[in-house]
Amino acid sequence: MKYINKILLLTVVLVFTTLISCEDDDGAFVEKKPSVSLISPTDKANGIDIAPSFEWQASDPNARPLKFDFYMGLDSTKLFLQAENLKETNYSLTDYKILKDEVYYWRVVAKNGLESRESDIWEFTSIPAPDAPNLTSPDTDVFVRDALTFEWEAVTAGEGETISYKVLLGKTNPPTDVIATIDDGSTSFVVDASTLEIGEVYYWQVNASDLINDSSSEVRSFKKLRTGAPDEPLIVAPVDKTGVMSGVVLDWTDVTDPEGDAVSYDVYLDKQNTPATLVATVTTSEFTTTALDANSAYYWYVVAKDPSGNFTESEISGFTVIGAGPGFPAIHEFAVEDVLSLDEVLVWDAAAGATSYDVYIDTVNPPVNIVASDITETEYKVKNSEIPSDLTDVKTYYALVVAKDGSGGETNSFPVAFTPQMTGIYTDVRVTESLDYNWVRLGTQVWMSQNLRTKKLRDGTDLIKVIQPSSDAYPITASSTELYYDDHDLPVPGFPDVWADGDNGRVYSSLVPKADIAPDGWHVPKGSDISTLQNYIPQAGDLLDEWYGGTDPYGANFVMAGYRYNDFNAGRPAGFRYVVEEGRTTFWFDNSGSNNAWEVYPDKYRSFNQGNAHTRMFGIRLVKND
Template sequence: MMKYINKIFLIVIVMVFIPLISCEDDDEAFVEKKPIITLVSPEDKLGNVDIAPMFEWEASDPNERPLKFDFLLGIDSTKLFIQAENLKENSYTLTDYKLRKDVTYYWSVIAKNGIEKQEAPIRSFTSIPAPGAPVLTGPGADIFIRDVLTFEWEPVAAGEGESISYNVFLGKSNPPTDAIGVVNDGSTSFAFDASTLDVGSVYYWKVDATDLINNSSSEIRSFKKLASGAPDEPLIVSPIEGSGVMAGTTLDWTDVTDPEGDAVSYDVYLDKLNEPVTLVTTVTTSEYTPVGLDVNSAYYWYVVAKDPSDNSTPSQISGFANIGGSPGFPQINPFAVSGVLSLDEILTWQAAAGATSYDVYVDTVNPPLNLVASDITETEYLIKNTEIPSDLTDVKTYYALVVAKDGVGGVTNSFPVEFTPQMTGVYTDTRSEEVLDYNWVRIGTQIWMSQNLRTKKFTDGENLVKVVQPTSGDYPITASSTESFYDDHPATQGVISGFPTFMPPWSDGDNGRVYSHNVRSSPLIAPSGWHVLNDDDISTIMAYVPQANDLLADFHGGTDLYGANLIIAGYRYNNFNAGRPFGFRYGVEAGRASYWIDNTGANNVLELYPAGNYRLFNQSSPHNRMFGIRLVKD
């Protein structure tokens, strides 16, 4: 009986085990494989592809599952975007999206079988060229316009199935931005009523050709609007603007014609005003030799061409210096940007023959009377910020004059140059591999960075120590700390005192970082030519801008009238509690801007409040606090 039972048991085990083995064998035989996909058209790196091409691909599934496709397209091979999903066909044509012309595109397709998916290797192609740039045919460049104004250009070839239209732009700025007309009837000209333009103004114009998706611009031309019936404008020939001339020099200008063919005469205006008002003569030729001019004086002049009907056109104002024989003429060199003295740009001039030294005058009157440097032997002078006080609310015009001296009483004046100080700009701070740009602004006699310091290094490239954000306990900053710490303002949630939260750019460092006491006092924290805000800077700015609110950023409810953009980088302690998570004092940061002061006195922090208040105070334990840093130009 026992043998019978054992046989029965063995048979049952075998019957159960055999299907299991069979199933295991089947699992090994079936493997889920990814689809196979190959891009077909457009070919890789193909050019001149139509703006609405058909994309084609081949695909199969080893497990014979049905496939669907996602089509991806982009102009960056690392950022392709899905344009269509779950396609059933092996092709796709752009419908709502049109390609831009003259652009390299990247595309791919993802094949999906419901379980696995496979993306094809990315291909690229370049779309067909945009319309050709219109070639202007009239009016010519730098001419005069009175009443009749017709813009003309050569036709631009259209692509297959496309049409070209033209947009005409006109304005006093270069390039012009005001569209004054559209031509879409196949013509290549546009008439405009020139009587609506301002007499004496220079206008710029261009034509854009467009196929409704892409456009190309012509060159930019200009013309000057003259009064109806007025002669052409006389152009100054000599003396060269700003040059020095000896007595007996002839003033010369171009002959002009009158649109009606009338005879033209010329009124000559000449005196020491930079907008001369003295009519010295009327001539019928295009030259005049003045007499009785004062030596070492600057003179300005222009001529007015007029016809018998009193139609007239003035020339531009030009100037020269009437000089003596010794020493030579110290001609001032042009500025890098016409009429603007750039930051750190040096006033330079040509050496005068026989000169032993030079005096420099800078003033808001012409000729300038304020002597800023005397008896210098160089042919250059760095004008100090205190000598050209200006700000965004009061951009002043200045004049500079150089006087050459021969040491025995002989002097020769340059021709005075007119300029405005550069009011804003960007300073690039390079510290080893760290390169940061900072905006700056001129405020009165000072130049301030208009962004908080955000460096992680000293100027010698040494790294500052990053404060590690703990979850409990004290920070590694103590009164005996010798390290130079910096920290980033963490992001916060919610609204603080009715103001936005400290999300980026605070947590990204773009609104500046906070630094320890050791950093603010280090000679290696400010780049050459700049320094950490000090007592003298504060006294100067407080006297010039009585209301702190006018320097504060919008975040603090300030007007930022002067472009200083004073904004808090952080107000941080060496420990934290419920009111100071991570050590940052969120509860007050929205309502003030705080900065380290680099000094040896009692006050070491400046705070500005939206109510218009400045506050100077002493941190009893400065080594246990971190604040932002603002730099000022030396």
């Protein structure tokens, strides 16, 4: 035992000797960590190049060899390792993509094999992005026939940089198609105008790039005309889609011919959308109409032509002739041009002297199908059943409003053309829960193209969730109060992973109050809704996702939320019967309190009565109120 004590004492002495060896003879502390300080770029430097070089100085108190780790980032609290175990006190960024006009932070860690020391964190601001190119020719909103050369001013390159240009051209604003990349410093590009479509408006833009950052010029536009053709005559009056008295003067702009030839004008006017009746050929830029029918819409346009037969058409414009009835009920423009959104209403101006209005909506122009009569409001909510369309058959509709004065006098609006919005997103907000659902138009109906995922009733009341049992003791019975479940057991071989994120929706009990589970404006499908859908889409597989063997041309995306039973066995892990889920989609529908479900197979539809309430759980798919 004495020997053991002596050994322990010796160990303590050695440890103590080691500890105090960090002090010199005078008791001063001896530094074991290296020192490191940054040199360049200096702290808060501006205009640093996209491939900067960094320098620092470091020393070790015991002359041990040092290695360095280099860190950099856009957040001083989150610097990332860019290089490690450097042997030199400098480092150049070559592969790192420095963004322009950004503040960067950097530091260095010095290591001697035993200890390490972090430098201070310094920052620098990178050089600005290249200037936006200044376009010089052609000007915007011009006519182009043959010669077409885009020109712009050179962009100054930074030190050690070169500037390249991308020329973009297209029918959208801004354009997205790159038609040329110029690396030789040129500031012009010749376009083959013969490849452009006559009568179309094109947009062009130039991007300047230093290979890392881009800057874009303004967007300019031009219209392509025929070779040798006069300029396009622009409609002046009457204003498009307004009401005018009979004998109206049609007015347009005088145009010039590129060869200086004299220009004459053919005037086309009738009741067709694309008028085909030549009513006059004149040499001035106006024409007075005669003998037009009251309460009729007319369309007109002008063709400017020269003696050589070259010609250019104006846009088509329209007006309605006002008779002796009330004022003109001008229909307002739609939020998106020529598209009636799902929750948008048809709105028109109040007509002086009008006591009521009739609304016509049809696929013919002028529309003859009356959808509302003798209404006093100046707006009308168009029903889904009045504008049947789907993604495979998007129809154009025409709307007309007739103002009535109660004494037999009537005045028609100008008919407006529109297509119904075909798809969109509905945001369902329930107190603290906010969920987005995609929807799609299917014939006369609008269906959500995703299964319900809510955990609440419409008023925000929480639904009761099934707690996953740890054994065969299953919590769901006919008298249970649990109403939904969303823990689909994953992974399942051969099954898509969407169940992991709840993208396929949740499953619900038949006792979920169907009148209160849907948000305002939507409802759980009734038997009549399902019959309407099945009659419109008789091939059930056309609603199913491809995973089920369907084709889904409508984008309905009918998928299984789950087919959950009230017992466990080898074929029903967590109560889900996977073999069923592979071959069909199953949903609840609202049928006067009965526990009815309906299923979509690749080759048929089927409905059945669940029988015992509450013991199985299926998904819910909603349909929009008409």
